[in-house]
Amino acid sequence: MGRKTVLVSLLMIISMVISAFLWAQTAGAAQITDASGRVITFEKPFTRIISLYSAHTENLLAMGGQEALIGASKTDEGTSLPRFSYHDGTERFLAARPDLVLIRPMIERGYGRLVASLEARGITVVSLQPATVDEMMEYWVILGQLSGRDTEARAMVSTFESETHRIKKLTDTIDERKQVFFEAMHGKLRTFSKESMAAWALGLAGGVNVAEDAVPSKGSNIAIYGKERLLAKGPTIDVYLVQQGRMNRVSIEEIKKEPGFSLIRAVLEGEIHFVDEALVSRPTPALLEGVRSIGRILYPTIFDMTTKGLAVHEQ
Template structure:
């Protein structure tokens, strides 16, 4: 009985110690293949993460990894807490020395970062994961893999599932339609530049039920002549406050020379949308999808507000 009593006391002490020790913040990581085709596998969950793009920063903070982010670019402006993190240069010209000095366990890059920068970091034996989402589905995939390689699987899965649920609710409201309104998306006003085909904005417009006439000009970010714009005559015209050196407004677009012949102008279907919601492959893309769907199908606007 004395031996049994001692065993029980020892067990109680061990249990008390276990309760007093805080549980591990991280779970085991899983190796992934990034969008560069590289195998990224960490021995343990990263404690120090550097983001090289605004959408990556938004992903990290959205899935609960913000407290591990030790470096961001000068263009990373969301969420507000991210503004308190040290910057390591711009998107196109990150400071290699500043990055190395942060002693990161993981650097997360995006397609807008120069390849030579990523290669230089890899040469320095830095762990780099590159994600190049060109569509909404690519964004879900990037976030899921980010959750795997950081050991933050559960919270990331919850965020992605919620995003997919909201997206499906928006798509249900749009429904199957025989005709899709012609949409023009203005990236820059002079020279007039748009979102071409096969990119993230093109995918967003398509998901929102529109037909991106910018795809007629090719892929990437092509310039679009006024004659072509008038000829294709979009039913919906979308711009952002930052598509010019000065702030662009709906009134300014409505009063542009020769724009009065456009159907979108005549029917008062010119919309100003926050570009970050539409152009960044991040968790906020669902809000961007809502904004686009409401602009393209104003009759569902009220129902969209509940999503």
């Protein structure tokens, strides 16, 4: 072997050692803590993810993480991914060879055996479900870390914050704000607590939550308000806003026929309006569309249905 060849080989080895040293200095394990207090440490993003909560799926798709998704929940819409459920046996999950299964606390509480079985077989399980808007943005960053979409997740946060600021600047100009009761579930007259994402959306859209004093049930953003308390505020309510979807399938006629509701001014004047629960109760970027939907109900001369979703009109 010639001197030149030896020198080239030596330089290559030195280069490889330096590269390995630099990688070791810059590469590091990421660590997150999930909703159950579980600490997960991982050295590289997960590439075979099954999502058992539609918000996880929607957010991962929004940040471009579709290549990492190999399965979605049975309630997910708009995706052709194989469907999985927490009712499925462990073997069905194992057959798909996931390296991560994303769940939410409700699943862990009700189906702990499945979670334990998956973990016993070396599959990482992460439970996530933010309760507030601030927690939602932190949750997006965690999803970005798990799926290797850190940059895209932080861009989602930045876009959300920018649009939030833009809407707030608009609604800050409203002098006379509408008084609103926001129904979460018609049974026992449940509403949203003031810390919930739905109440945040109402406030950002310029509405005043007449049930801001509602106390949520433990571990929930839903609160039983009660008919007596609601009717006492009836004459002051401008808009009766209703979350509609899987959690609340009530109709306008049912609301109108509810005993005592004739004392609610909004009901008397026909100001009963519905908003899709997927837009106000899920921790996804669609929450901003929920804000716009509410805004168009409360202040149609300020909010309009343009392709951008929001327009500022000259006063």
